[in-house]
Amino acid sequence: MKLRQNPRLGERLYETKLTNGLTIKLYPKSGYHKTYAILTTNYGSIDKTFIPAGETDYVTxxxxxxxxxxxxxxxxxxxxxxxKFGRYGASSNAFTSFTRTSYLFSTTSHLKENLDILLDFVQEPYFTAATVEKEKGIIGQEIQMYNDEPDWRLFYTVIGNLYPNHPVRTDIAGTVDSIAQITPEALYQAHATFYQPSNMNLFIVGQIEDPDKVIDWVQANQGQKTFAQPTEIVRSLPEEADDGHDIIPYRSLEMPITRGKSMVGIKGLTDYGTGQVALETKIKMNLLLEVLFGDSSTQVQHLYDVGTLDDSFGYEFAIQRSFNCVTLGGDAENAQELSDAIIDVLEHATxxxxxxxDNLALVKKAAIGEYLQAFNSLEAIANQYSDEFFTEVSPFDVLGLIEQVTLADLKQMATxxxxxxxxxxxxxxxxxxNHA
Structure with a gap:
């Protein structure tokens, strides 16, 4: 078992890989009564074209x-x-992103029993035609609900503009028409392909008195199961123009809202991968956006003062396997005025x-404070470690990377x-x- 330590933070991380390929990471935190576990597979909504395990041809x-x-x-x-989790005092949940699916629980007792439940229900699928049909109605209602949500429509319209060919343009839940086509056989096929232990990792943080014992528990659970030989996962994505010429520059919608909404999206024309370069890029971009649009920005304060934007304004940098983009926007009395103002700041960033x-120093200080504070939250730690960046690097590295960022780095990023x-x-x- 490999041990990583960070003397500055006083933190330890144990890591091992089982013979079946499952990666396990343990993060003991003294003084906590709760333990949080998250099991993640490197599989998300964009993985719709692939070669199924045991086959030779692509399916979509x-x-x-x-x-x-x-x-x-x-x-x-x-x-x-x-x-079953409830009987052992645990609360559980799950979520799917564009590139990952995670299953989790938190508990103050019965860690072994809850780990067995987590591993068993994720690794042992059971589907029937009847239960699949029932779920289509439930998820269909969820999709309809989000389709009526203006902020949701705004975000996915921008993503669709930036990525007219890439499957990231489609809601993670799919559409009512697309989920109607799902069968038990398709679910089993996807599970066999992407839920191989070698494509998954288990992260446990909190009250871990004996890491070796926890590893033994997981090993015993896995030893009772028969897994197919690991196979290389082969995915396929449509080609995207690397010069941005396929981007849809503008779209507008009408919805029953009282105030307009405006969003600017920027497509990353460079693929930064999912390792250290991607993590460094994420840190630099987050600092750059905070410098230009954060609480210390005089330009944003001016836009508040003149009423161009309000407290709904926000921004985000998304960087995941095969895509990255920036989105900025919010509510506005004049949607055009807000998008014009955002683009003006971006074009004259440097x-x-x-x-x-001075402003970068303030922003870095705040970022370091938030980073250190996150180590007091088991959920925040676990969610960091389920991130695909940290297959190659550790969140322990983030502190040093923030400190190293210079204004020249941000100028290059903006350019x-x-x-x-x-x-x-x-x-x-x-x-x-438009009808007045």
């Missing part, structure tokens, strides 16, 4: 199947996993009055990333706006 499955599979794994022939050594040909705009307007 319906949108939303990864999310559908996440829902269905909890229900077994003779038990419900949620109820000459902004906020682009200074490389904030290109007008890589941008798109979406407005959602009140239904009566």
């Amino acid at each position: 499955v319906p949108d939303g199947i990864a999310h559908f599979l996440e829902h269905k794994l909890f229900e077994k022939k003779d038990y419900d996993a949620f109820e 000459t902004s009055p906020d682009f200074s050594e 490389d990333y904030f290109k007008i040909e890589a941008m798109t705009v979406c407005h959602i307007l009140p239904e009566e706006a």
